[in-house]
Amino acid sequence: MSYLVAALFGLLIGSFLNVCIYRLPRDQSVVWPASRCTTCGRPLAWYENIPVVSYLALRGRCRTCGERISLQYPIVELLTAAIIAGALAWYGPTPLFAVRAAFACAMLVLFVIDLQHQILPNEITLPGILVGLAASFFLEPGWRSALVGAVAGAGVLWLVGWTYERLRHQEGLGFGDVKMLGMIGAFLGWPLMLLTLVVASLAGSVVGLGLIAAQRGHLGSKLPFGSFLAIGAIVAALAGPDLVAWYASFYR
Ligand SMILES: [Zn+2]
Numbered sequence: 001m002s003y004l005v006a007a008l009f010g011l012l013i014g015s016f017l018n019v020c021i022y023r024l025p026r027d028q029s030v031v032w033p034a035s036r037c038t039t040c041g042r043p044l045a046w047y048e049n050i051p052v053v054s055y056l057a058l059r060g061r062c063r064t065c066g067e068r069i070s071l072q073y074p075i076v077e078l079l080t081a082a083i084i085a086g087a088l089a090w091y092g093p094t095p096l097f098a099v100r101a102a103f104a105c106a107m108l109v110l111f112v113i114d115l116q117h118q119i120l121p122n123e124i125t126l127p128g129i130l131v132g133l134a135a136s137f138f139l140e141p142g143w144r145s146a147l148v149g150a151v152a153g154a155g156v157l158w159l160v161g162w163t164y165e166r167l168r169h170q171e172g173l174g175f176g177d178v179k180m181l182g183m184i185g186a187f188l189g190w191p192l193m194l195l196t197l198v199v200a201s202l203a204g205s206v207v208g209l210g211l212i213a214a215q216r217g218h219l220g221s222k223l224p225f226g227s228f229l230a231i232g233a234i235v236a237a238l239a240g241p242d243l244v245a246w247y248a249s250f251y252r
Contacts (some may be wrong), residue, residue: 006088007081011051013105014080018073018075020109025117026125040065072112079108090238099135100237103128103187107230114226120176125183132186141189147194149185154178156197168183179226184233191244192236200225200232 010123012019016030022038026217036043048054083104091097095204110120129150136146161173185193204223208235211217236243 001083002093003088007085010076010081010084013084014077015049015051017080017105017109018076021072021076021112021116024109024121025113025119033148034036037062037065037067042153047117071103073215074106076112078200079103083108098187099131099139099187103132103237106183107233109232111227114176114224114230118174118222118224120174120180120226122176122179125176125179129133129179129186132183136186136189143193145189145191146186149188149190150182150189151185153185153193154182173225174198177229178226180226184236188237188240192233192240194231195236195240195243199235200228203231204228214238 019035020030021030033070035049039062048058048063056068058069060069060071061067062235066196087097087101087104092148104224106124110124114120121227133143133146133150136143141149157173157178159174160173161178164172172193181193181197184196204225207228208217208221208223211221212219
């Protein structure tokens with residue numbers, strides 16, 4: 001029963017995340033005005049704004065202009081429902097559940113925005129660093145690990161980007177990636193921040209090589225590294241503590 005409530009609550013949050021995903025890269029307010037059709041601009045009635053249900057009832061089209069509504073809307077809503085219910089199952093009804101669920105929602109938003117626009121909005125990453133650090137005073141991973149994670153995470157990507165620019169005379173990594181890994185370090189602590197970086201780099205290499213093999217990309221192709229960092233962070237948060245303990249066991 002509580003998981004059902006969590007999932008329904010997640011659908012509503014997912015609806016708000018869709019607003020963030022659409023408006024943040026366009027520098028629009030996420031609270032005003034109310035949702036409208038992105039093609040004809042007509043404000044949506046409340047019954048057109050019910051997560052997933054409205055999409056199905058409208059058969060994925062705007063009632064006025066008939067334009068297709070992106071499948072991304074119900075997908076993000078369902079994923080958010082899965083995040084909230086999944087985090088509740090994973091962490092139980094604890095303060096850490098709320099913090100990690102909010103973190104996962106932020107990662108979902110950054111994943112989609114970076115995929116679509118190749119930007120990672122400061123509106124998420126900068127408050128994210130502060131919220132992660134603030135929470136670490138009371139919860140896992142503790143403020144020392146969070147502080148080191150934030151500074152080292154941002155620092156290592158800044159150094160990689162700086163070096164790449166010196167060598168290639170073009171920007172390889174954006175400052176958005178720097179701030180995003182700082183945020184991940186603040187929430188997860190430095191060991192899981194490093195694991196995030198490893199998972200993201202591996203996933204990025206596999207996808208990059210796959211694109212080259214499929215002749216749809218080349219070595220200079222730009223991949224949305226923030227999207228890979230988001231995947232890496234979720235993997236690290238879930239499997240990380242076990243993986244880090246397993247790795248550390250070789251050095252005892
Ligand atoms: Zn319309």
